[in-house]
Amino acid sequence: MRKEDVFVKLKDMLERGEIKGVLGFVKTNDPAKKKIYYTENPEEVNIFEITPFNTLNPVTFLLRLKRDNGKIACFLRDCEERALNVLVSEGKIAKDSVYVIHVPCRGALDTLKLKAAYGGDITSLDVQDDKVVVDGSSGRREFAFRDFLPAGCKNCEEYSSHADVIVDGDNTRIHEDYRDIKGFDTKTPEEKWEYFRKEFERCTRCYACRESCPMCYCEQCFVDSYDPLWVEPGLSISDIMGYHLIKMYHMAGRCTNCGACERACPENIPLSLLTTMISERLKRDFNYISGLKSDQKVFLGEFHYEDREEFIR
Amino acid sequence: MKRMTFTELVDGLSSWGDVFVRTKKGFEKDGNLHKAKSKNSPKEFLLPREEMLFVAYGSGDDMRVMEANPSKKRVVVGALPCDMHGLNVTEKNFLSEPKDPYFAKRKDNTVFVTELCQYATSTCFCRSFGIGPSSKMGDIVYFMLDDENIIAEPLTDRGRELLSWNKYEDAKDEDIRIMEEKLAEAENISQDLSLSIDHKKQREVYGSEVFKEAVFHCLNCGACTFVCPTCYCFDIRDIKRKDFVIRERMWDSCMYFIYSLEASGHNPRKERFKRAQNRVMHKFFYQPLQYGVYGCTGCGRCIDVCPAGYDIRETVLKVQNYLEVKNG
Numbered sequence: 001m002r003k004e005d006v007f008v009k010l011k012d013m014l015e016r017g018e019i020k021g022v023l024g025f026v027k028t029n030d031p032a033k034k035k036i037y038y039t040e041n042p043e044e045v046n047i048f049e050i051t052p053f054n055t056l057n058p059v060t061f062l063l064r065l066k067r068d069n070g071k072i073a074c075f076l077r078d079c080e081e082r083a084l085n086v087l088v089s090e091g092k093i094a095k096d097s098v099y100v101i102h103v104p105c106r107g108a109l110d111t112l113k114l115k116a117a118y119g120g121d122i123t124s125l126d127v128q129d130d131k132v133v134v135d136g137s138s139g140r141r142e143f144a145f146r147d148f149l150p151a152g153c154k155n156c157e158e159y160s161s162h163a164d165v166i167v168d169g170d171n172t173r174i175h176e177d178y179r180d181i182k183g184f185d186t187k188t189p190e191e192k193w194e195y196f197r198k199e200f201e202r203c204t205r206c207y208a209c210r211e212s213c214p215m216c217y218c219e220q221c222f223v224d225s226y227d228p229l230w231v232e233p234g235l236s237i238s239d240i241m242g243y244h245l246i247k248m249y250h251m252a253g254r255c256t257n258c259g260a261c262e263r264a265c266p267e268n269i270p271l272s273l274l275t276t277m278i279s280e281r282l283k284r285d286f287n288y289i290s291g292l293k294s295d296q297k298v299f300l301g302e303f304h305y306e307d308r309e310e311f312i313r
Numbered sequence: 314m315k316r317m318t319f320t321e322l323v324d325g326l327s328s329w330g331d332v333f334v335r336t337k338k339g340f341e342k343d344g345n346l347h348k349a350k351s352k353n354s355p356k357e358f359l360l361p362r363e364e365m366l367f368v369a370y371g372s373g374d375d376m377r378v379m380e381a382n383p384s385k386k387r388v389v390v391g392a393l394p395c396d397m398h399g400l401n402v403t404e405k406n407f408l409s410e411p412k413d414p415y416f417a418k419r420k421d422n423t424v425f426v427t428e429l430c431q432y433a434t435s436t437c438f439c440r441s442f443g444i445g446p447s448s449k450m451g452d453i454v455y456f457m458l459d460d461e462n463i464i465a466e467p468l469t470d471r472g473r474e475l476l477s478w479n480k481y482e483d484a485k486d487e488d489i490r491i492m493e494e495k496l497a498e499a500e501n502i503s504q505d506l507s508l509s510i511d512h513k514k515q516r517e518v519y520g521s522e523v524f525k526e527a528v529f530h531c532l533n534c535g536a537c538t539f540v541c542p543t544c545y546c547f548d549i550r551d552i553k554r555k556d557f558v559i560r561e562r563m564w565d566s567c568m569y570f571i572y573s574l575e576a577s578g579h580n581p582r583k584e585r586f587k588r589a590q591n592r593v594m595h596k597f598f599y600q601p602l603q604y605g606v607y608g609c610t611g612c613g614r615c616i617d618v619c620p621a622g623y624d625i626r627e628t629v630l631k632v633q634n635y636l637e638v639k640n641g
């Protein structure tokens with residue numbers, strides 16, 4: 001359906017009470033930044049934007065809204081719809097509490113990284129084929145679209161949407177079939193450690209990666225605990241890694257590789273490389289892709305009485 | 314003002330202590346000057362990200378404590394008016410009685426050389442807080458004429474003693490003209506929000522719908538509080554090792570669940586919006602009430618760093634407007 005028609009439909013549904021509100025992205029003063037917005041006002045539905053600059057995952061915010069008494073309509077890309085499926089299968093969100101509007105996506109750009117690369121006030125930006133054209137106080141500059149995609153967006157899994165309505169548009173993505181990861185695998189453990197140490201040294205433990213993640217819904221995260229103290233606070237590399245590696249364990253089989261964490265990271269740390277690695281291993285070794293269906297078994301949440309290992313029972 | 318080169322300034326100061334120069338990231342030792350705002354403010358020079366307060370060892374009667382004595386002499390070059398004002402605001406908390414000895418020592422041992430600002434961007438709103446790109450602050454102030462030549466002047470006794478000012482020639486009229494022109498440009502760009510918040514009405518906005526809506530898109534990540542020159546919240550922890558205990562102080566952020574978690578298990582800021590609300594309330598209500606000065610300097614760093622497109626200006630103006638409408 002054309003975007004304009006979807007807006008008309010949403011307005012109509014709001015007026016008739018078929019949905020309670022709409023969640024999506026809207027403009028901010030900065031053309032490179034879109035913000036999440038929720039409205040219950042039918043007159044406002046046409047302000048929502050569908051762009052490659054929508055950096056966060058709306059499902060994260062869906063969790064923060066009251067989802068009883070009425071459906072919430074939500075604009076979702078493939079990976080974000082898959083994240084919703086995971087949360088439904090985990091019993092975190094009721095399937096019928098969300099009205100899914102599927103939006104086309106060619107990959108979601110890391111706009112903080114783009115802004116840092118441009119290095120000035122941005123007045124306009126536009127995607128033309130494989131280029132991002134930026135205009136502003138540092139003049140007109142062009143960047144390669146691919147260079148500003150998190151690894152997840154370059155290795156997006158095929159998915160057939162179960163959305164309630166589908167917005168028309170170009171939905172072809174770069175499928176590199178985990179090329180980066182396979183290349184990375186040829187490195188020695190020392191080289192891998194060196195690579196990640198260098199990247200993670202910049203981490204300030206601001207936890208934007210956690211807060212932007214729809215899978216990080218724990219009311220109290222393991223790092224927010226004094227007793228037991230799972231990971232010490234502070235910025236030594238072992239404490240930083242302690243946080244990230246444990247977080248990554250919690251992502252296995254749940255993360256749908258939407259890349260929101262990497263796009264949210266103010267230090268441009270390639271978090272999506274790690275999550276993409278997890279996705280690759282899961283697919284390679286277990287033929288498991290997270291969130292394909294909302295009734296899919298949870299990867300690490302399953303056990304059988306016939307399992308050989310005692311501890312699982 | 315006197316005319317010299319940036320290198321002369323830095324070299325002249327390096328005999329006093331280690332020189333840290335404004336870079337893209339923050340203020341780095343012997344760094345190359347970045348001709349724009351830095352991502353991080355210089356607050357870490359007075360309140361480090363992590364600092365050891367003391368080490369305790371031994372047991373019983375033989376318990377000994379070794380206290381930290383931050384005595385390193387340092388020169389911070391290139392702090393902008395918003396940065397410097399930020400430190401002046403932060404000082405009100407640490408240097409009012411009882412004084413924080415670590416902060417006070419660090420302050421005594423740090424010389425601030427500030428730069429008059431020609432780097433205003435769309436996120437700057439320092440002019441809302443009684444300062445601006447041409448505010449002279451710190452021990453020495455300078456202006457970049459080009460990539461190398463500067464004009465500078467001392468503002469404090471310490472600043473006067475640090476360089477042999479007499480050996481430099483006076484700034485030319487032309488230099489002053491260039492400076493005034495550039496600073497006027499920056500003054501034009503930096504926004505003045507014309508704030509007129511009635512701080513005593515704090516209870517009328519606390520917990521209101523206006524906050525709930527204005528901060529909905531905030532992730533509560535805390536990135537903004539780390540880069541902010543005036544956010545000074547810290548946590549103190551005792552770190553146990555086999556033979557000793559270290560008492561450490563480190564930055565904390567009101568954005569975090571654990572920040573306001575009480576020992577009983579009760580958390581007065583369990584809801585996310587209350588945490589995002591607190592950042593605004595503290596800067597625009599509590600600090601003005603307590604110290605008579607806004608807890609924001611309008612540097613715009615929080616807006617630059619935010620991954621969620623949150624702009625504190627919008628919230629503040631909404632809150633101000635809400636109060637005005639409510640009170641007629």
Ligand code: SF4
Nearest residue numbers: 203204206207209265
């Ligand atoms: S968002 Fe980036 S800097 Fe912040 S905790 Fe995560 S990895 Fe570290």
Ligand code: SF4
Nearest residue numbers: 531532534535537619
């Ligand atoms: S305002 Fe932005 S940077 Fe600050 S906590 Fe919210 S999302 Fe994070």
Ligand code: SF4
Nearest residue numbers: 541609610612613615
């Ligand atoms: S609140 Fe934002 S604009 Fe104000 S001083 Fe802090 S970082 Fe700067």
Ligand code: SF4
Nearest residue numbers: 395430433437439612
């Ligand atoms: S807020 Fe902007 S214009 Fe004002 S002093 Fe800081 S960098 Fe310069």
